[in-house]
Amino acid sequence: MMQLxxxxxxxxxxxxxxxxLTDILQQAIQERGAAYLVVSGGKTPQALFTALSQTQLAWDKVTVLLADDRWLDDSQPDSNERLVKATLLQHNASAARFISLYANTSTAFDGAPQVLERVKNLPTFDAVILGMGEDGHTASLFPCSEQIKQGLAADAPxxxxxxxxxxxxxxxSLSAARLLNSRQLFLHxxxxxxxxxxxxxxxxxxxxAMPIRAFLQHPVATVTVMYTAN
Incomplete structure (x- = not known):
């Protein structure tokens, strides 16, 4: 379901x-003692991250991780981790805990088991912010990839x-099933x-054909679309 x-x-x-987002994270901290926020990379959220980083919040009780990343270390310009550290994890939000999706291996396939160990026992996320590509991909769930069926499977890791x-x-990438395990889903x-x-x-x-449909047309989850043309 979608709310525009x-x-x-x-x-x-x-x-x-x-x-x-501040209200959602604050409520999570009050009710459960911790908050979990999943964000996406790219140009679109950078100004949002800067604004969010300056909000008054017990950021030391917030865990941040990415929905996906390129297999690059954070010294590389195209790394989403680099972007998040430079924009979101600044000011007040510098106190947040960050979970990296990168491991020092030659391929993402070699490193995925290490990343899975960091993520597999995390509780339900409090908020997930997704993006969407022109081809309808979200996170790194690409329709062109051989891994798309696995990424959208209900029993995916x-x-x-x-x-x-x-x-x-x-x-x-986080799988669709893991991303859907969130109290609030947003599409920016x-x-x-x-x-x-x-x-x-x-x-x-x-x-x-368009993996974003797995979220927008989910029978139970509601995706709140935050949109502007400008």
Missing amino acids: NQFADTQALNAVFANR AVLAVAPTTAPYQRI LVGANKLAVLDKAMAGDDVY
Whole structure:
């Protein structure tokens, strides 16, 4: 199920989104003593991360991890981990605990078991922020990859290695089942082209052609779409 929220511009979206995430994390800390936030990389969330990093919150009780990453160490410009450390894990949020999806192995397939050990026993996430590509991929669940059926399977492991054929680098990704195990699911979209992709995703039902459908059309989970054209 999908709930679409449209905003006039990115500044308005980020202000509301940062406040909402802060409330979710604060409630988690009050009720369970800890909060778990999953974020996505790329250009879209950078301003949101900067705003969120300055919010008043017991960040030392928050655990942050990525929905996916390229198989690169955090010295590389294309590393999502590098981006998160430079934008979100700053200011007040520098006190948060971060779980890396990278291991020092030559391939993501070799490193996936190490990453799985870090992630497999985590509790239900409090909030997951997804992105979406032009091809309908989310996290690193690419329709072009041989691993897509595994990544969308109900019994998938929490973490899997992915080798997309239409994007650079091997990837490490949380599975759809692990991402869906969250109290709140968000899809963060900026740009008129993304609304067109969203409309296409809602118009069909083949999850392997557009993996974002596994979330948007899930029979139980609700995905809150935070969207602006500007």
